Amino acid sequence: MRVSPIATRLVALLLTAALITGCAGRGATDDEDEFAGVAEQELYEEAREALDARRFTTAINRLEAIDTRFPFGRHAEQAQLELIYAYYETRDWEATRAAASRFIRLHPTHPQADYALYMRGLASWQAGRFSLERLRLIDISKRDLGASRDAYADFRELVSRYPQSEYAPDAEQRIVYLRNLLARHELHVADFYLRKGAYLAAVERGRWVIENYPQTEATRDALAVMVEGYLGLDMRDRAREVLQVLIENDPRNDRLRGRTFQPQHVRAQPLSA
Structure with a gap:
């Protein structure tokens, strides 16, 4: 009986698929059985030796096996702690x-x-x-x-x-x-808002720095950001109040020089009604 070319190709494909599946299955089984029959104590000793020798990949391999195969074993908790260290040393x-x-x-x-x-x-x-x-x-x-x-x-x-x-x-x-x-980062964001004309957002960022990072030097620059933001919003009363706080705390602040909120500039403005 003559077999058609289509049937031949189909049989070949089925055989190939069966071989691939079989190899994959054997590989998974081999991986799972790598530590089959190995006692917890032996795995832990091997892990400790690997850690001492700074062979962290080997140590992780053994410690993970303990964690998986002996979750309630004698060395389970210590193995979990050692894993934290081993992962850290591999920069993971x-x-x-x-x-x-x-x-x-x-x-x-x-x-x-x-x-x-x-x-x-x-x-x-x-x-x-x-x-x-x-x-x-x-x-x-x-x-x-x-x-x-x-x-x-x-x-x-x-x-x-x-x-x-x-x-x-x-x-x-x-x-x-x-x-x-983190405070400096917030100031970078606040300056970005000022450049974009988002003055209210800049003021809020400045206030957030002062409230959440009061012990940082960035609070002084945050006050300056708030002054400029209030000026952008044409809230000159508030700008003057915050400026006074800045002058009292940091009269030589770099932002007081060459900016639109110099003391004389703000004071020259009429008070809001």
Whole structure:
């Protein structure tokens, strides 16, 4: 019996599909069975040896196996903590944050919950500033600061919840840096609004900096932004009031020179009715 070319091609396609499926299935099984029959203690010892030798990929491999195969085992909690560290050392900031968040959620009263919270903040800190800031390519305060805001929130939570933690002093120092960074970022946005003539938005940004970052030097520039915004809105009474506060606190502020809100300019305007 003669077989048609179409039937021949169909059989060939079916055989190819079967071979591909079989290979894929065997590969998945091999991966799943990599640690079949390996005791938790052995996996943990191998993970610790890898960590000590800074072979973090190998360590992650073993620690993830413990987490999956022995979720309630003797080394389960410690393996989760070690995973946070191993992910961090491989600069996988997203995995670090996820592992830390999971640990905090599962073990909120654990003695090392402060460590997990600190590492979560540190991962966000690195995600927000690691690459470009080291290369000095741009002012980091002009970038999207979502990760830095997360770090700021985590470090503040750490200091609030665990004031006696060994990680609290370092967190406090980072809070100071981040507070100034975030305040400068808000001023960049406020200046953008001024350039676009969105004076009300600029005033609100300036006020937000003063209310949320009162301990930063940026509050003085925020006052200057508010003065210029009020002038743009033709609210000269308010501009004069804020200007007076700025002069009392920072009479040599750079923004007082060569800008439309110089003291003599504002004072020369008639009071609003």
